[in-house]
Amino acid sequence: MSDKPTMTTSAGAPVPDNQNSITAGPRGPVLMQDYQLIEKLAHQNRERIPERVVHAKGWGAHGTLKITGDISKYTRAKALQPGAETPLILRFSTVAGELGAADAERDVRGFAIKFYTEEGNWDLVGNNTPVFFVRDPLKFPDFIHTQKRHPKTNLRSATAMWDFWSLSPESLHQVTILMSDRGLPVAPMFMNGYGSHTYSFWNDNGERFWVKFHFKTQQGHKHYTNEEAEKVIGSTRESYQEELFGAIEKGEFPRWTVQVQIMPEADAEKTSYNPFDLTKVWPHAEYPPIEIGVLELNRNAENYFAEIEQVAFSPSNIVPGIGHSPDKMLQARVFSYADAHRYRLGTHYEALPVNAPKCPVHHYHRDGQMNFYGGIKTGNPEAYYEPNSFNGPAEDKSVQEPPLKISGDADRYNHREGNDDFSQPRALFNLFDEGQKKRLFSNIAAAMGDAPDEIKERQCKLFDQVHPEYGAGVRAALAAGKTERPAAISAAE
Ligand code: NDP
Numbered sequence: 001m002s003d004k005p006t007m008t009t010s011a012g013a014p015v016p017d018n019q020n021s022i023t024a025g026p027r028g029p030v031l032m033q034d035y036q037l038i039e040k041l042a043h044q045n046r047e048r049i050p051e052r053v054v055h056a057k058g059w060g061a062h063g064t065l066k067i068t069g070d071i072s073k074y075t076r077a078k079a080l081q082p083g084a085e086t087p088l089i090l091r092f093s094t095v096a097g098e099l100g101a102a103d104a105e106r107d108v109r110g111f112a113i114k115f116y117t118e119e120g121n122w123d124l125v126g127n128n129t130p131v132f133f134v135r136d137p138l139k140f141p142d143f144i145h146t147q148k149r150h151p152k153t154n155l156r157s158a159t160a161m162w163d164f165w166s167l168s169p170e171s172l173h174q175v176t177i178l179m180s181d182r183g184l185p186v187a188p189m190f191m192n193g194y195g196s197h198t199y200s201f202w203n204d205n206g207e208r209f210w211v212k213f214h215f216k217t218q219q220g221h222k223h224y225t226n227e228e229a230e231k232v233i234g235s236t237r238e239s240y241q242e243e244l245f246g247a248i249e250k251g252e253f254p255r256w257t258v259q260v261q262i263m264p265e266a267d268a269e270k271t272s273y274n275p276f277d278l279t280k281v282w283p284h285a286e287y288p289p290i291e292i293g294v295l296e297l298n299r300n301a302e303n304y305f306a307e308i309e310q311v312a313f314s315p316s317n318i319v320p321g322i323g324h325s326p327d328k329m330l331q332a333r334v335f336s337y338a339d340a341h342r343y344r345l346g347t348h349y350e351a352l353p354v355n356a357p358k359c360p361v362h363h364y365h366r367d368g369q370m371n372f373y374g375g376i377k378t379g380n381p382e383a384y385y386e387p388n389s390f391n392g393p394a395e396d397k398s399v400q401e402p403p404l405k406i407s408g409d410a411d412r413y414n415h416r417e418g419n420d421d422f423s424q425p426r427a428l429f430n431l432f433d434e435g436q437k438k439r440l441f442s443n444i445a446a447a448m449g450d451a452p453d454e455i456k457e458r459q460c461k462l463f464d465q466v467h468p469e470y471g472a473g474v475r476a477a478l479a480a481g482k483t484e485r486p487a488a489i490s491a492a493e
Pocket residue numbers: 130177180181182192216281282283284285423424425427428431432436
């Protein structure tokens with residue numbers, strides 16, 4: 001008698017044989033009545049769920065946020081009070097590659113955190129860059145199409161990328177970061193994270209402050225050059241998973257110093273730039289970063305699919321004391337993510353263990369696919385609508401965000417008018433030393449690859465406006481590495 005548990009069908013019946021199908025005679029054919037075979041094949045056909053439409057390839061782990069600073073005068077959020085410790089899950093990702101893409105590719109990295117606070121889940125779905133390529137959400141799907149595969153060649157298209165960027169000068173800041181050393185980190189622990197958008201804090205007195213979140217790596221910045229990355233990818237496509245998973249298994253827990261920049265609500269009218277524009281940072285000299293704590297990753301997932309693939313982050317998840325802002329991109333993201341999760345994971349995705357809040361949950365949503373939590377979440381079967389006389393869960397006015405004054409005529413405003421797309425990329429360019437500038441130029445020339453010359457020149461004219469040295473440097477790098485466009489690709493486009 002073995003002490004192994006008995007294998008069963010998913011309906012719980014013991015399985016007599018998991019090696020030999022039921023056949024008519026030893027040479028077959030198999031019989032339809034072999035339910036065990038049918039169940040196995042049917043399950044296999046359903047093992048994949050849709051990959052994320054962007055940020056498909058990812059690596060993640062569990063950890064903790066410890067608050068050491070005191071920002072209680074800005075926010076009432078319990079997870080941000082002095083001494084608070086909050087469990088979290090963090091998923092890093094690349095943007096453009098599919099689920100099987102190589103890790104060490106030049107791309108923006110996602111830096112998405114779910115804080116399981118006692119007041120509900122708070123998700124900060126950021127990147128390793130403080131800005132983004134576009135500032136109006138109407139442009140996001142087109143931008144992503146340029147990063148994904150060409151519909152006919154099924155290849156990534158340098159033409160599409162640089163055509164779009166050269167026609168969208170607001171992308172210059174992010175393009176400069178992406179093409180700089182920081183565009184290709186060695187592993188997730190060697191890069192910063194940024195909430196990127198402007199969010200808001202509000203306190204018990206009903207005062208609002210605008211806020212930006214920064215996560216500064218304590219491991220130091222480490223990057224690959226393009227040449228180093230090619231070698232890494234030649235030997236392993238999974239370098240990030242190996243580095244992150246391996247470090248945590250060895251007890252080498254990566255840490256980030258958490259900082260916030262705070263802007264009083266009324267200052268938003270005074271800054272020379274729009275503080276809700278996602279293509280801009282708030283200069284540190286104007287709004288100095290305040291250190292508030294440490295984020296540590298200290299536990300690997302037990303099951304990659306259940307925890308890292310099925311985790312669902314959404315900028316719509318905020319908690320009392322933290323709010324959104326007028327940032328147009330953030331407003332669109334508040335809609336987009338939960339919509340993606342309902343499609344990618346199913347209606348009741350928030351009840352999956354990795355997404356379920358670690359505080360009591362009471363709502364009146366009802367049936368639907370995957371309702372595996374037993375019907376309703378009100379605590380009383382008679383209280384299945386609201387208002388009711390059966391002690392069903394009720395609203396709590398004390399968590400109402402303070403009112404936000406907004407005004408203006410509804411219209412489609414040209415977001416490029418009066419917007420300076422050059423000063424901040426220039427400030428960044430001026431931070432680079434000679435070696436960084438040289439690598440920036442050659443990385444851009446390599447990425448422009450087989451794009452047509454007129455598109456390359458249009459982009460160089462934008463670089464000229466950032467800094468004459470920038471445009472000239474890219475032109476020289478292009479001349480040095482001139483490549484012919486493969487004829488088959490030019491013909492297909
Ligand atoms: P500061 O000199 O006060 O800050 C410079 C910031 O740039 C630091 O956060 C630093 O990050 C970061 N940085 C340094 N080298 C690089 C690099 N090679 N690639 C990307 N980021 C780098 O200046 P300002 O606040 O006035 O900002 C100047 C420019 O720095 C901005 O236009 C922006 O491009 C960039 N930047 C600014 C940030 C901000 O929130 N103000 C945040 C990140 C970048 P670290 O501390 O990790 O070294």
